[in-house]
Amino acid sequence: MHALLYPGLAVLAWTAAGVRLTTTLRDGTGNPARHAVTGTFALLALTFTVSTPAVWAFADRAVGVDNIAALIAHLCVVGFSTSIQVLLLWWTNPPERAGRHSRYRLVALAVVVLVLVVLFGGVGPTDTHSTDFVATYAHRPQLAAYLLMYLAAFSAGLVDIIRICWPYARLVGPGWLRRGLRTTAVGAAVGLVYTLARVRDVVAAICWDDLPRLERLVPITASTGALLVIGGLTMPAWGPRLAAVPGTAHRIRLLRQLRPLWSALCAAVPAVRLAHDRRWWRPADRLHRRVIEIYDARLVLRPYLSEAVGDRARRHAEAGGLGGDDLAAVVEAAKLRAALAAMRADVRPRRPELPGPPDPALDEVREVEQLARVARAFATSPLVGAAVRETAEDAAGGGGGW
Template sequence: MRTGALVSERSVTAACLLVASFNFIIACWKAAALRRERTSTLALTVMSFFVSALVYATASPAVYRGIGKQVGQPSGATLPIYAGIVICYGAIHLSTLFWDPSGSFRDGVRIRRHASAWAGGYAAAIISMVASFLLADLPDHAADPMSFNTELVEGEPFVFAFLALFFLSLSCATLGTARLAWRSNPKSARLRHAVRWLSFSMVITFGYVLFNVPAVVLASLGNHRLDEMGLFGSGMGILGAFTVSYGMSGAAIRAWLSERRDIKSIHPLWNLVVAGVDRKLAFGPSSRIVFRMTNVRFILHRRVIEILDGMRVLRAWASPTVTEIVEKHVEANSAGLSPELREALVTAAVLREAAGQLAEARRRASLEGRAQPLPPGTPAVPLPGDGKAASAERARLLLVARHLEHPLVLSALKRVKAAG
């Protein structure tokens, strides 16, 4: 097998199946997002990842040969693989056209026309590839998916036409996407990093064409001195698939991981002001693990809303005298701390004291046979940090949650207890 000239067949199989598995997982994740947000860009992205997973699973040498045996042509799997690659990268190109925030296609009608033209071009290329492949006189000997381009093109014009159409389509898709991604300028730093990486990954994938074209041209003339360069180009294609996957999903993955961390970080505050106050404030939990894993942003927003509702309940148990004692204590011992952190420390101490007052009132109500505790007679007062913009609440509550056990909070609670 020619695959072994540079790398072992086992390594190629492992790499292909790894790419296929990774892209299948991302495709399922994106499909879950598509159920919530139906957009052309997301639909094309889901399709590209599903097709990519099938392509790389089929391209693994063992699967490739198995399909060849089933269809009676050792190289038969090459056609769906190469057509799938065109579909995959063509879909990415079209999704970038629809998503492009640079403003070059501001007119929605023009965007659709431009995308339709490219889609028609890719469809025509695939149809022509199918015709060329079926007309080719392919040999019956065992095929090697990594060296098909250079092994079977010699003296076979239809194979050459098939590969020429494939290289042209892949060049248009990769370079077109790279150009659109590079010139886009999203406001989010995370998205800017993602589109720059996508552009870079498309250039890497174009390396497949760059290394294979001269090798195929020479091989078609009977000169196989550059065959190993074609094999190196195939490696560039696999590397490009990894980098494309990161470029199209890296920002979302980092956001997902960040939101998962925030859910974990905010949980102590949720326990204090929701679970410890009234579990009826919490929305009904979903029993589906898939929902909890794919909808972390919704769950985090839900936690924030529940915490804010619990804090409103605790207002009735918060004393202005306690707030004043805590504020003075924190102010006197917080040299060098930012105003946001000082406010978070005061909020944490006041909430802990109010939750403690509510727990004590419930204990007394239980002893006296009353169903509900009686709040103190003092009017409810605003809690520290009330009135923040909704967009700032997540960051504020995270800061409070992370400092519930801060030494200044604990010493402030001791000061309140000493004051009686």
């Protein structure tokens, strides 16, 4: 389990750290909160990296001290919890108060690091145990003291994270920041399950050696807690983008639906094509541009739009049981298709389109949806083709339909 969970979480945490570092360097900000975020992810990434069995064994050989990876991982975990506290303090307090309380926690971190290093040095000789180091040596009083000190410091940090996150989440408005703070608090609570399992194992190793260990629970709770914390701290950044995915997908569908009509109109009236701009790659901007170009082309085609074609298309649509927006889309599509043919032949209709009453106000979303209906009818509706063809036949036969 260690060989699967820990490398994956290490990659995830290193990626998050790299993204935050890139953002900080690009913005050139001296905001301590940004540095705390980067440090948080880097410490978490290092924790899971050295806890990976292969890296654990390599670190032991490279340093020449068995299980040195355990000390590195535990120091990173304590530093990780402290950096989250510093981050949250800068998020939730004025700079002066945040700076003062951050210094207190950094001093406490330095004391804890010193004590842990001293206690680890007194543990005595051990053999490399990358997955069961605690279970193997927890019966030693020196290691028990080391582990209890590490777990106490880590638990205090987790409790502080919950104490800061959960109440402050109620103060911010509904949104991704609130969700992120609560997710971080839940991750810290899961981390407390990890520390309690570790404390139980240490106490059991000293007092009740025959008590079964909770070693299987350790990697699951550690990984789950870390994943929730990573998600919570980054949620204000990726949450809005995730929420925008359905809207982006819908805009892409609309772009695809508008393409047949847009292509036909732009081919006939190339002057309506707007100049290229690097901003147009976004689906929302491309859709806005495409709608403008369709409307501009329709203005050029206005002298060729035929009321006769529209009337015939309306009769066909009503006979087919269409009504409302679908009927209006068929009528508009038939007029546009006939107008394109009329412009190519340079033939003006005998009954040109008359200015009608202004359409009821539509919001932009409904307007584009209706234009997409027109495009679908333009490309696929047999009613449109029938109306255009019959009107043209009447005109050719002298019926005056055009």
